[in-house]
Amino acid sequence: MDIFSDLWLGAATAFHPVNLAYGFIGCLLGTAIGVLPGLGPTATIAMLLPITFGLQPESALIMLAGIFYGAQYGGSTTAVLINLPGESSSVVTAIDGYQMARRGRAGAALATAALGSFFAGTVATVLLAVAAPPLAAVALKFGPAEYFSLMVLGLVASVALASGSLLKAFAMIVFGLLLGAIGTDVESGTPRYVFDIPQLYDGLNFVAVSMGIFGLCEILRNLENEHERSVGVRKVTGLMLTRDDFRRIRGPVLRGTALGSLLGVLPGGGAMLSSFAAYALEKRVSPNRAEFGKGAIEGVAAPEAANNAGAQTSFIPMLTLGIPGNPVMALMVGAMIIQGITPGPNVISEEPALFWGMIVSMWSGNLMLVILNLPLIGLWLRMLTIPYHLLFPAIIGFCCIGAYSINNSVFDVFIMAGFSVVGFALFKLRFEPAPLLLGFILGPMLEENLRRAMLISQGDPTIFVRSPLSLSLLAVAVLVLGLVLAPSINRKRDEAFTE
Amino acid sequence: MLKIRNGRDFVGGVAMIVVSLLFIWFGRELDVGNSFQMGPGYFPRMLSLLLISIGVLIILQSLVVASEAEPDETANWKAYALVILAPIVFGLALSRLGLAPTMFLMIVAVSFASKYAGWRHSVALALFMAICSVVLFTRLLSLPVSAFGPWIPFLGN
Amino acid sequence: MHLKRFITLAAMAASICAVTATAGRGQDYPSKTVTVIVPFAAGGNTDAFGRLVAEQLDKRLGQRFIVENKPGAGGNIGLGELARAEPDGYTIGMGTVSSNAINQTLFKTLPYDKAKGFAPLSLIARMPNVLVVNPEKLPVNSVQELIELLKKEPGKHTYASSGVGTSIHLAGELLATKTGVKITHVPYKGSSQAIMDVVAGHVDFMFDNIPTAAQQVKAGKLRALAVTSLDKASLLPDVPTMDSVIPGFEATSWHGIFAPAGTPPEIVEKLSKEVQAILHEPAMKEKIESMGATPVGNTSEEFATFIKGETEKWAEVIKAANVPLQ
Numbered sequence: 001m002d003i004f005s006d007l008w009l010g011a012a013t014a015f016h017p018v019n020l021a022y023g024f025i026g027c028l029l030g031t032a033i034g035v036l037p038g039l040g041p042t043a044t045i046a047m048l049l050p051i052t053f054g055l056q057p058e059s060a061l062i063m064l065a066g067i068f069y070g071a072q073y074g075g076s077t078t079a080v081l082i083n084l085p086g087e088s089s090s091v092v093t094a095i096d097g098y099q100m101a102r103r104g105r106a107g108a109a110l111a112t113a114a115l116g117s118f119f120a121g122t123v124a125t126v127l128l129a130v131a132a133p134p135l136a137a138v139a140l141k142f143g144p145a146e147y148f149s150l151m152v153l154g155l156v157a158s159v160a161l162a163s164g165s166l167l168k169a170f171a172m173i174v175f176g177l178l179l180g181a182i183g184t185d186v187e188s189g190t191p192r193y194v195f196d197i198p199q200l201y202d203g204l205n206f207v208a209v210s211m212g213i214f215g216l217c218e219i220l221r222n223l224e225n226e227h228e229r230s231v232g233v234r235k236v237t238g239l240m241l242t243r244d245d246f247r248r249i250r251g252p253v254l255r256g257t258a259l260g261s262l263l264g265v266l267p268g269g270g271a272m273l274s275s276f277a278a279y280a281l282e283k284r285v286s287p288n289r290a291e292f293g294k295g296a297i298e299g300v301a302a303p304e305a306a307n308n309a310g311a312q313t314s315f316i317p318m319l320t321l322g323i324p325g326n327p328v329m330a331l332m333v334g335a336m337i338i339q340g341i342t343p344g345p346n347v348i349s350e351e352p353a354l355f356w357g358m359i360v361s362m363w364s365g366n367l368m369l370v371i372l373n374l375p376l377i378g379l380w381l382r383m384l385t386i387p388y389h390l391l392f393p394a395i396i397g398f399c400c401i402g403a404y405s406i407n408n409s410v411f412d413v414f415i416m417a418g419f420s421v422v423g424f425a426l427f428k429l430r431f432e433p434a435p436l437l438l439g440f441i442l443g444p445m446l447e448e449n450l451r452r453a454m455l456i457s458q459g460d461p462t463i464f465v466r467s468p469l470s471l472s473l474l475a476v477a478v479l480v481l482g483l484v485l486a487p488s489i490n491r492k493r494d495e496a497f498t499e
Numbered sequence: 500m501l502k503i504r505n506g507r508d509f510v511g512g513v514a515m516i517v518v519s520l521l522f523i524w525f526g527r528e529l530d531v532g533n534s535f536q537m538g539p540g541y542f543p544r545m546l547s548l549l550l551i552s553i554g555v556l557i558i559l560q561s562l563v564v565a566s567e568a569e570p571d572e573t574a575n576w577k578a579y580a581l582v583i584l585a586p587i588v589f590g591l592a593l594s595r596l597g598l599a600p601t602m603f604l605m606i607v608a609v610s611f612a613s614k615y616a617g618w619r620h621s622v623a624l625a626l627f628m629a630i631c632s633v634v635l636f637t638r639l640l641s642l643p644v645s646a647f648g649p650w651i652p653f654l655g656n
Numbered sequence: 657m658h659l660k661r662f663i664t665l666a667a668m669a670a671s672i673c674a675v676t677a678t679a680g681r682g683q684d685y686p687s688k689t690v691t692v693i694v695p696f697a698a699g700g701n702t703d704a705f706g707r708l709v710a711e712q713l714d715k716r717l718g719q720r721f722i723v724e725n726k727p728g729a730g731g732n733i734g735l736g737e738l739a740r741a742e743p744d745g746y747t748i749g750m751g752t753v754s755s756n757a758i759n760q761t762l763f764k765t766l767p768y769d770k771a772k773g774f775a776p777l778s779l780i781a782r783m784p785n786v787l788v789v790n791p792e793k794l795p796v797n798s799v800q801e802l803i804e805l806l807k808k809e810p811g812k813h814t815y816a817s818s819g820v821g822t823s824i825h826l827a828g829e830l831l832a833t834k835t836g837v838k839i840t841h842v843p844y845k846g847s848s849q850a851i852m853d854v855v856a857g858h859v860d861f862m863f864d865n866i867p868t869a870a871q872q873v874k875a876g877k878l879r880a881l882a883v884t885s886l887d888k889a890s891l892l893p894d895v896p897t898m899d900s901v902i903p904g905f906e907a908t909s910w911h912g913i914f915a916p917a918g919t920p921p922e923i924v925e926k927l928s929k930e931v932q933a934i935l936h937e938p939a940m941k942e943k944i945e946s947m948g949a950t951p952v953g954n955t956s957e958e959f960a961t962f963i964k965g966e967t968e969k970w971a972e973v974i975k976a977a978n979v980p981l982q
Contacts, residue, residue, distance in 0.1 A: 033640070046725070047640045050707065128644035140904055143858035151568065160568050167557055168508075171515050174550045178522050184982065189762075189820030192981055193525055193537055197735065200765050201729035201982075211656060216582060223612055267852060322871050324853045330848060334699025337867060338707075340946045344871020390624055391615035393606045397628045399599075400589040400605070401636055409548035409733070410590035410725055417586040424579070429511035447542045448845070455842050456814055456858060459535035479664040643691070643724035 003156040006356050007129060013357025015365050019062050022055065023361055026063035027368045030070020031376075035396045037078050037215055040087035040207060041071040042327045043405050049335060057339040058354055062361040064335055068328055069365050072311055074372060075115065076304060080109045081380060082395055086217035086402075087276040088206055091437050092246045094214060095161065096292065096299030106384060110377045111241050112249055112371050116301045117308035120257040123368035124312035127261050128319075129359050134315065136320040138250050144264055149473035150266070151446040154273045156477045158438040159484050160280035163293030166484070169435045172426075175305045176439020177446070179204060183481040186444075187451050199411040206441060208403050212419025213426075213433045215399055217390045220424050226388075249301035252282050258307030264310030267317045267325025276438060278306035284483070312362055319355060321345055366491035505566035512557030519547035519554065581612035597648035598637060603629040685745050685923050686719040692913075693741075693749035693948040695734020696847035697727040701865070701947070703781050705911045706750040708943060712934040713927075721875060729767075730821070731755025734755040736767030738774065743768050743916040743922035748777065751914050753823045757966035758763035761835035762821040765982050774914040775924050776959040778931040781949040782910040784885035786869045786892060788878040789861040790854050797847050798881050802861070803835050816854055816862040825971055826909035827884055829977035834902050854878065865909060866891055884908060889947050910952075911964075912959060928956045 013019060018398040032046045048067050052060040075086030080097035093113065100109040106499030127135070142150070155173060182193045183203030194200040241249075254279040263274035281290045282302040294300050317325045322344035336343050341351060348355045383391075403412040423433055457463035465471045503509045522543055527539025541648035583603050595611040610616045636642040679782055690713070694706040703725060710721040726734035735755055741747035751774070760770055789796060794813070796802045806813055817825035819842050832839055842859050844850035846880070851868060853859045855877045864882060870891045876893040882898045883889045884907040898905035913931055915924055935953030944951040974981075 013964070029948065047642070049698050050641075050723075053707070086527060129553050140856035143856060145854060165508075165560075167553060167560060170551045171511075171550060171557060174546055174553060175515065178518070178550065181522075181543045181546070184820075186843055187537075188530075189538045189843070189982055190529065190539040192529060192543065193522070195525075196765060198729040198732050201732075202727075216586075220582055223582065226575075226578075226614055254530045256955070263562060279959060299948060321852070323849050323855070330846070331515060331699040333848075334704065337701075338704050340943070342871050342948070344865045344868070345875035345877060346871065350622060353974065361797055379810065387615070389512065389610065389615040390620060392613065392626055393610040393621075393624060396585055396609055397606055397632065399600055400586050401632055401642070403586070404590075404593070404644070405636075405642055407728055407733075408724060409728070410593055413586045413590040413593075417583055417590075420583055420586075425514070428507075431506055431511060435944055450539050450542075452842055452844075454535065454537065456810070458840070461535070613871070641722065643726075 003130060007360060010356025010358075010360035011220060011351050013058055014062065014360035018056075019059050019361065022059045022063040024065045024368055025047055026066020027365055029068040030067035030072075031074045031369070031372060032070075033067075034071030034074025034086065035077050035380075036074075037082065037084045037086065037211065037395055037402055039071070039398075039402045039405065040075050041068050042331070043207070043402070044071040044074075044085070044444050045328060045331050047405065049331060052335060053338060057336070057341055058357050060335060060339060060355065061332065061358055062365075064332055065254065065358060065361060066355075066365045068332075069121075069308075069311070069369050071122070072308070073114070073369055076113045076117075076307075077110060077380060078279065080106060080113065080300070081384060082215065082391075083218040085210055085396070086207065088210075088272045088437070089176065089303070089310070091210065091214075091434055092161065092276045092279045092299055092303040093107060093307070095279070095295075095460070096296050097433055099293070100293035100297065100300065101384070103295050105295065105297075105382055106247060107377055108241055108297065108379060109324035111374065112245070112301045113304040114296055114303040114373045114377075115241075116249060116253045116256070118370045119253055120260060120305035121312055122363060123254070123257050124261045124264070124309040125359060125363040127310050127357075128312060130315060132316050132320050135316050137316050139265045139267060139321075139325075143467075144456060145467050145470045145471065147266075148446065148449040148453055149464060149477070150471075151442050151449065153477040153480065154442055156228060157277060157280040157380065157482070160283050160441075161276060161387070161434045161438065162433060164430065168431050172431050172436040173439040176436040176441075177443035179209070179436075179448070180440045180443025183444075187455070188446050195413075196326050199409065200408075203444065204415060204440075205406050205412050206437075207406055208415040209419045209440065210437055211399050212416040212421075213423035213437065216416065216420035217423035217427060217433070219395065220420065221427060222388065222392070227353070228487070245297055247356050248288070249299055252278075252286070252298040252302035252458050253305040255281060255285075256302035256307075257446045258463070260306030260309030261313050263306075263311035265316050266328075267314075267323065270312075272326075272441060274310040275303035275307040278302040284341045293379075315362070318343060319358070321346060322347065327415070344345075391488045411481045447473040456494070500614060502559060504547035505561040505564060508557055508561035510552045512561060515557065516551050519550040522547045578612040581609050585609040593644060593648075595648050595650045597645050597651060599629045599633050599646045600648075600651060602632050684713050685926060686717055687720060688746065688806075689720045690745070691741075691747045691784030692721055692723045693738050693747065694723055694725050694735050695731035695738075695750065696725070697754075698725050701783065701909075702750050702752055702911050704947065705949075706913075706945070708914060708940065709780060709931060709934060712928060712940065713939075714830065716930055716934070730759055730763075732759060732763065732767055734921045734959045735774075738914065739772070740793055741916050743918035744776075745915060745927065748913060748927065750775075750780075750925040751912055753908070753910050753966060753970075754821070756914070757911070757963055757969045758821060758823065758826065758974070759969040760967050761981075762838075764977065769917075770958075772917045775916055775919045776963060777913045777915055777928045777955055778935070778956065779910060779912045779926060779932070779954050779959045779962060780935060780952050781944050781947075782885065782908045783865050783947075783949040784883045784908050785794065785824060786865040786866050786873075786883045786889070786895065787827075787863050787898065787976060788851075788869050788873060790857045790859075791876075792880040793857050793860050796881070797879070798900065799896075799966045802881060803837060806835075806837040806839060811840065811861045813860045814840045814842050816842050816844055816850035816859040818850055819843050820846060821974075821982070823907060824850075824865070826973050826977075826979075829979065830905060830907055830973050831902075833973060833976045834905060847871065851878075863907070865948070870948065885893055885950070887950075889948070890945055890950075900936055911949075912963075924956055 039465045075090045079085040079090040079094040083098040085091045085094045278295045318329045324333045342470040530538030531540040532538030603625045615640040633646045692710045696702045712723045737751035875879045880895045932953040935951045
């Protein structure tokens with residue numbers, strides 16, 4: 001088979017000592033920067049991009065990929081430890097990961113994330129090696145109508161993220177969708193709700209909003225009831241996973257990997273949808289579904305696996321079609337162009353060493369990340385034993401710099417402060433923030449694709465049901481909505497009768 | 500007579516209605532269009548109307564279903580004010596004082612949001628953070644912000 | 657006698673002082689770090705050109721030239737900062753056809769004084785756009801055939817762009833106004849999503865920056881009908897120009913370097929000369945050409961005239977096409 005000679009070529013590139021070293025440096029830097037609150041993969045890569053300009057193309061891309069995985073893993077670490085998701089896909093990890101940390105199981109949560117990610121990364125890399133071109137063809141099937149239907153399904157499923165009142169979860173999704181409408185309307189170019197502030201023309205920044213609503217808000221909540229010196233995490237037990245844990249995460253990791261690998265191929269939001277689709281799925285099928293939202297290990301394993309699998313397969317459109325699917329990939333393309341390589345459909349045949357080298361380096365990068373991070377878990381846990389009154393000012397300090405670094409502008413720092421107030425008010429009224437953030441992310445995509453589809457079909461709404469793919473996605477959405485509503489309607493009826 | 504059985508949800512429902520009305524008011528000049536030719540105002544308008552109806556449902560629910568008992572929470576206004584104002588002060592001072600002094604002052608101030616704060620610890624932590632952030636962000640990552648700003652004599656630029 | 661000699665001496669001294677003083681401003685420059693504002697995110701074309709030029713300025717002038725990315729609002733935020741910076745030559749910035757010629761008309765308000773503008777240093781590079789069609793959806797082989805088809809089926813065909821008011825969108829509007837065809841504009845957020853949908857056949861055609869589009873053309877996923885520069889492009893040497901079919905059709909995206917208005921003319925002159933010299937170096941030329949662009953490097957005055965022409969041209973297109981102002 002050709003694939004083995006290709007992989008051998010890739011291995012020769014990826015395991016070349018120089019490239020191995022740059023890959024390791026990338027993982028290390030990515031983890032180190034990504035673990036700082038507010039510095040997710042996009043910000044980290046943007047900051048570290050210039051240092052790769054002087055390298056060979058292979059080394060530069062391998063290093064950037066290392067930074068990407070490292071930063072992504074670092075983002076999950078802050079999500080678990082201090083309830084601060086550094087990017088959209090770790091919003092879901094924060095839900096149960098942080099609860100696990102509060103119950104003293106931060107070590108287990110981090111180990112689950114590391115091992116789950118490694119497993120998912122391995123599977124997705126194999127998939128990338130054997131099936132990249134057909135998967136890319138699937139991505140091309142998704143036009144505006146299909147994306148709209150996918151987003152509808154995503155929104156319906158995101159209700160599952162809430163553990164409390166369904167009605168209030170719906171309210172949060174809609175509120176999030178409204179916040180997403182702020183900024184320049186893509187179709188007409190009309191500015192909406194910008195109040196003549198130029199910084200608002202591109203909309204609110206996700207990282208700034210999320211740091212305010214999750215990170216700063218969590219500090220406000222902790223300081224409100226400061227009974228003990230360390231309020232963040234009470235005690236730290238169980239550094240490693242028990243046999244029972246392994247048994248519990250097996251299924252979720254497998255399902256998460258499958259979902260992530262498939263959705264990650266879709267440019268523009270696929271990888272991001274995958275983590276919470278995986279969470280929503282586990283919440284339905286898990287025997288421990290009552291524990292979700294209170295620190296279920298499945299709630300960490302599934303989204304982390306999905307997230308990492310999606311991160312790998314999101315390279316597929318870029319490597320096979322030359323089209324970047326998300327901001328991180330756009331940065332990688334920028335780096336390639338500066339190196340004199342324009343990515344396109346011919347990159348596999350024209351630059352085989354580069355292509356296969358990157359694929360093998362994805363796997364080696366994931367391996368390095370596990371080797372690097374399992375011993376580091378002890379260090380992160382030690383960080384939690386720092387008295388909270390010393391920890392929280394440092395978190396605020398890093399959040400401020402993190403918000404600044406998004407656009408090198410203090411405007412995002414103000415947005416973060418503003419949303420800490422919003423987040424705290426929502427907490428006081430017992431609204432859950434996760435559905436809000438998902439609505440906020442999905443809103444612009446939902447609206448853009450809806451209106452784009454209508455534009456292309458010249459105002460004919462049947463475009464959404466004419467395409468079999470779009471129709472089946474909508475059908476699943478209706479089904480999921482039914483499943484979500486049924487138990488709560490039953491409960492309401494019971495309550496009404498008992499009164 | 501209607502009685503509010505869940506005060507929190509009642510306020511929550513009202514808050515959602517207020518938010519929708521704000522979006523409708525500030526978007527009043529956006530062209531709404533129709534379902535076949537949607538204007539920039541269509542999506543926010545429909546969402547606002549949807550949120551109003553959800554808000555009404557939440558209010559109705561709060562009149563029927565009683566809230567569960569929850570432990571009392573005591574407001575800590577000093578902590579709220581310090582934590583929320585800290586980033587704002589940071590943003591205002593950054594370009595004028597530079598990263599090091601801004602970070603130092605902000606950390607000292609915000610650390611007193613905790614009742615366990617002490618001068619010695621706060622100053623030490625603030626110094627540590629100021630040095631750390633300058634080394635990490637201005638030296639290693641070349642973030643476009645100077646360590647000492649124009650308001651600092653001799654050192655600033 | 658004494659007095660006369662004294663006066664002569666004094667006059668000589670004074671003139672020497674004056675000469676050294678004016679020359680000094682240019683000669684001492686730069687004596688400290690210079691900031692180069694890039695009003696777009698890291699990793700894009702403007703960022704790449706900015707970094708390439710900054711690196712060379714660094715080497716030639718012996719001071720650090722540091723690139724700062726200040727993205728947002730189509731470049732307006734970064735240019736606003738450039739306009740507010742001290743006009744002493746220690747803050748300069750990049751600008752593009754969008755930020756320095758289109759936004760002037762497209763935006764009702766700008767965060768800087770439109771009339772005052774900037775001191776242009778030099779045009780760095782021009783990048784042609786290429787008109788590409790999906791060969792399965794539009795069975796046309798030339799611009800003439802495309803126009804005929806579009807005239808036969810008015811309002812039935814769609815073209816993608818990287819957003820309202822971008823040079824890619826306005827190239828489509830230019831086509832519509834010059835030929836009178838009726839086509840539907842489908843805007844995207846950025847050109848990568850847009851080209852993906854053209855490759856997939858969800859949208860019929862688009863104008864796109866040449867490097868990415870050329871790769872799709874080479875792989876046979878798209879068909880290139882024409883380039884929008886007056887000369888043929890090195891990456892697609894067989895493709896004719898739009899100008900040869902529709903005379904006067906020119907729509908390139910260009911990247912230049914600017915100083916704030918009011919920067920001393922000696923410094924503007926010095927920087928402009930250095931940038932021109934950099935762009936005439938063979939290694940630099942090759943690098944820029946490999947990115948699908950044409951290196952330029954003209955004088956401050958030539959650049960200023962060029963910008964004026966571009967601003968007027970796009971103002972007319974925006975007006976003729978009824979593009980809503982922001």
